[in-house]
Each structure stands twice: as C-alpha cells, then as structure tokens.
Amino acid sequence: MTKLLIVDDSALMRKCLREIFEGAGGFEVITARNGRDALAQVAQHNPDVVTLDINMPEIDGLTCLSEIMTTSPRPVVMVSSITAKGAQVTLEALELGAVDYVEKPGGTVSLNIDSVRKELLVKIEAAARAKPRRTRGLVQRVRAVSEQQPKVRPAPSNDSVGGIVIIGVSTGGPRTLEDVLPELPSDFPWAVVVAQHMPGAFTASFASRLDKICQMTVVEVTGPLPLRRSHIYIGRGNADVIIDTRLGRTIVNSVGEDSTFLWHPSVERLVKSAMRATEPGRLVSVQLTGMGNDGAEAMTALRKAGGRTIAEHESTAIVYGMPAELIRLGGADTILPSDKIAERLTSWIM
Numbered sequence: 469m470t471k472l473l474i475v476d477d478s479a480l481m482r483k484c485l486r487e488i489f490e491g492a493g494g495f496e497v498i499t500a501r502n503g504r505d506a507l508a509q510v511a512q513h514n515p516d517v518v519t520l521d522i523n524m525p526e527i528d529g530l531t532c533l534s535e536i537m538t539t540s541p542r543p544v545v546m547v548s549s550i551t552a553k554g555a556q557v558t559l560e561a562l563e564l565g566a567v568d569y570v571e572k573p574g575g576t577v578s579l580n581i582d583s584v585r586k587e588l589l590v591k592i593e594a595a596a597r598a599k600p601r602r603t604r605g606l607v608q609r610v611r612a613v614s615e616q617q618p619k620v621r622p623a624p625s626n627d628s629v630g631g632i633v634i635i636g637v638s639t640g641g642p643r644t645l646e647d648v649l650p651e652l653p654s655d656f657p658w659a660v661v662v663a664q665h666m667p668g669a670f671t672a673s674f675a676s677r678l679d680k681i682c683q684m685t686v687v688e689v690t691g692p693l694p695l696r697r698s699h700i701y702i703g704r705g706n707a708d709v710i711i712d713t714r715l716g717r718t719i720v721n722s723v724g725e726d727s728t729f730l731w732h733p734s735v736e737r738l739v740k741s742a743m744r745a746t747e748p749g750r751l752v753s754v755q756l757t758g759m760g761n762d763g764a765e766a767m768t769a770l771r772k773a774g775g776r777t778i779a780e781h782e783s784t785a786i787v788y789g790m791p792a793e794l795i796r797l798g799g800a801d802t803i804l805p806s807d808k809i810a811e812r813l814t815s816w817i818m
Contacts, residue, residue, distance in 0.1 A: 470596050471496045473515035475506040476531070476547070477524040481572070484581045485519065485547070486586070492589055497552050501705070503527025507535055515542065517595050518589075520566070522548040530561060537565035541602045543595035547572060547588075555669040559677065562642040567598045567786055571667070594639060594759045598787050601643070627696040630657045630719060631750035632711065633813060634742055636735030638758025640666040641785025643673065644757070645808050646681065647784070649700055651810030654683040658752075658817055659695040661709060661720055661742075663733040665758065668706035675702040692721040703733035710741035718745055734762030735790075739770055749776035752816065754809060755800070757785040761793035768799030778812060781805045 472495050474485045482499045489495040498513050500506040502524040508660055510518070518536065522529035533544055533807035546561045546569040548554055556774065558569050568591045637644060641664045651776065652660070661715045666674065672688050678700065686700040687693070689709050703709025704722045708729070712719050716768070720775035725732045735755075742751055753767045757780060771777045779791040779800035794800050 469496050470517060471498070471513065471515045472508065472517045472592065473498045473500060473509050473513065475500045475503070475509075475518060475524070475529075476521040477502050478521075479499075481521070481547075488581065489587055489590060489592070496579065503529060503532030504533075506532050510536060510540060510542075514540075514685065517534065517592055518542060518544045519570075519592070520544050520561075521545045522546065522554065522561065530557065530564065533561055533564050537600065537602065537713075541565065541600045542722060543567050543773045545570060545591055545595050549574075550551060555667075556673050559642065559670055559673055561647065563601050567595050568639050569601060569733060578683050588801060590815050591639075594787060594789075598640065600786060601784075612680070617656060622745070626700075628757045629695045629697050630818070631659075631752070632718075632742055632746065633658055633805065633817075634662040634735075634739055634753045635660065635664075636738070636753070636758070636763035637662065637756035638731065638760065638762065638787070638790060640757040641665070644780070644786065646680065647806040648754075648756070648809050649678060649686070650681045650683065651807075651814075652682070652684055652700075653814065653818070654700060656684055656814070656818065657697050657698060658722070660684070660700040661689075661695075661703070661711065661738065663703045663709055663735045663738045665731050665733070665762070666705040668704060669703055671705040678702070687721045692719050694719050703738070705733065707733060710738060711735045711745040712741065713745050722757045723801075728756055729762070731762045736766045739763055739766035743770060743773065743775075748773040751775040752777070753814065754778045754780075755791045755794045756780045756806065757787050759787045759789040760789050762790060764790065764793040764797055764799060767794055769795040771799050771801060776816065777801045778809055779803045780809070 500509045504526045520665045544566045675688040784805040
C-alpha cells in the first residue's frame with residue numbers, strides 16, 4: 469500500500485485526485501490544502517509520495533518542496549498548469565528535487581480529469597520507486613541561476629567537431645544533468661546532444677538555465693544547426709532530435725515525433741541517427757536516470773559497433789529504469805555515478 473499525500477488549495481482538485489487513486493487501489497490517500505498543511509501532514513503521516521501544486525496560499529509549492537527535500541526527502545510529483553510562467557516554475561521544482569510533473573487539465577476539472585488519469589497513475593507508481601536526494605543549499609543555487617545573465621564566451625578558434633556525446637535522460641533528468649554538464653570544460657572538443665523527455669513548453673527555459681551554469685554553450689534545437697565543438701544541444705520537447713549530414717557537414721535537427729518510438733525526444737531515434745551520420749568511433753552515448761528503456765537497444769548496438777557507452781550507477785539514479793536496461797542488455801562499457809561521468813568523458817576525449 470502506497471501512502472500518498474495530495475497537496476492542492478482547490479477542494480475540487482483534491483477530491484478528483486483522491487477518487488483517481490482510491491479507485492485504482494493500492495493507495496492510502498491523505499490530503500492537504502496548502503504548503504503549511506502539507507508540511508504538517510508529512511511530519512505526522514510520513515507519506516511515500518507527495519503530489520504538490522505550485523500556486524497555494526500561506527506556503528507556496530516551491531517553498532514547501534524545498535523544505536521537504538531539505539529535511540525529509542521523498543518522491544514529489546508536481547501537478548501544475550504548464551503555462552509559460554508555470555513551465556519556468558515547474559522547471560525550478562524539478563531542479564529542486566521533484567522527480568516528475570503532470571499538467572493539470574484545462575477547463576472544468578471534474579470533466580477533464582480523466583485526460584490525465586493514466587499519466588498520474590503511471591508517474592506516481594514510478595515515483596514510489598524513485599530515490600530522491602537531499603537538496604540542502606540547492607535552493608539558493610537555483611534562485612541565483614534565475615537571476616544570472618547569460619555568460620559571454622569567446623568563440624573557439626576552430627569549431628570543427630571531433631565527435632558527438634549523446635545523452636539520454638528522462639525522469640529526474642534536470643537535477644542529474646546538473647551533475648554532469650557544468651563539469652565539462654569550456655574547450656571540450658566534441659559536441660554534446662541531449663534527449664531529455666520533456667514537453668515543448670520547458671526546453672527553451674531549460675536550455676537557457678543550463679547555459680548560465682555550464683562552461684560550454686547550451687542551446688535548444690528548434691531546427692537544423694551545424695554541430696560545433698564546445699556546444700551542448702538540448703532537443704526541443706514535443707519533437708525528436710536527430711543527427712544528420714548536409715553538404716558534407718554534420719548537423720543536429722529537430723523533427724516531428726516518430727510514433728514508432730514511445731518517448732520524446734526519443735533517445736533511441738537520436739542514437740540511431742547518429743550511427744547513420746558518423747562512424748561509431750566518434751560517438752559516446754550516456755544513459756542517465758529515467759523510467760522505461762528508451763535508447764538501451766540503440767546504445768547496445770553502438771557499443772557492439774565500436775562506440776563507447778556509459779550507464780549511470782544505481783546509487784545516483786533517481787529512477788534506475790533506463791540505465792538498468794542498458795546494463796541488462798550488455799550495452800554499458802562502464803557504470804558510473806552521475807558526479808563522475810563528466811570526468812570520464814573528459815579523460816576519454818581530451
């Protein structure tokens with residue numbers, strides 16, 4: 469039985485969410501009407517998972533989340549509206565340690581709640597198996613990033629790309645990518661392409677925030693771009709990101725979702741496209757936290773063809789599904805905690 473705390477200032481939303489989880493079976497449901505009430509319920513009932521709204525009176529969702537993740541970490545799934553402003557705040561929540569998010573249905577809640585019923589159940593069940601990390605000191609860092617201006621970096625004297633690092637990541641990704649990408653040096657001679665499962669409303673803000681904390685330049689891929697060394701490319705959400713060649717030059721591009729693949733941006737499709745565009749010896753793939761198996765088969769094929777692969781170690785993976793599947797298939801050259809991956813990439817490539 470999973471003990472679930474639902475936090476929302478709307479009595480109707482609390483009622484609808486309670487009915488979904490109690491109707492599914494396997495959940496003991498507790499509710500809270502705001503952040504202050506939520507902290508009291510966490511202390512009293514010690515829930516396994518929390519769903520958390522963002523805009524609430526007394527104590528808002530971000531403040532409540534930061535307190536939970538600092539004092540008594542547990543899986544938290546944000547249930548919020550994904551407007552432009554809401555996406556920015558939800559992204560902050562993911563960086564503070566929330567493991568996932570579900571977009572609130574628009575219009576009349578009681579009529580439209582069924583549209584997210586399956587997503588809610590899948591994500592809460594996955595969250596119950598997640599391993600969140602304590603975030604002491606991270607709140608100030610996340611706020612500081614929001615206030616920073618983009619860095620001015622000198623253009624490299626030679627922008628030719630030695631090779632491509634491909635990173636696949638899903639649930640828990642924003643927090644985990646902060647363990648890896650900022651540690652890559654500004655003169656890293658390869659390009660890095662990231663397929664992070666994420667809606668389109670998030671990826672521009674996500675790339676902008678990463679650019680402020682990374683030594684390399686970070687951009688969102690919204691169309692064809694020539695691959696340049698010392699650049700990190702974030703695939704646009706609600707689309708797929710691929711590697712291709714045009715006029716003899718390697719490019720990265722954003723293309724429409726291929727329904728053959730279950731998750732988007734698809735890690736599997738990205739790796740396969742890279743193998744068609746360049747030789748395996750110029751590719752390294754990294755499989756980070758996430759549920760499911762997206763990318764595992766293609767990365768295994770890459771390793772067999774002569775490319776190199778890294779799987780995140782279970783000790784740091786918030787959700788161990790994607791790296792575990794790569795390891796199960798025999799597709800991992802090496803298995804490392806997230807805070808050691810940048811060092812290994814640097815030693816391999818520089």
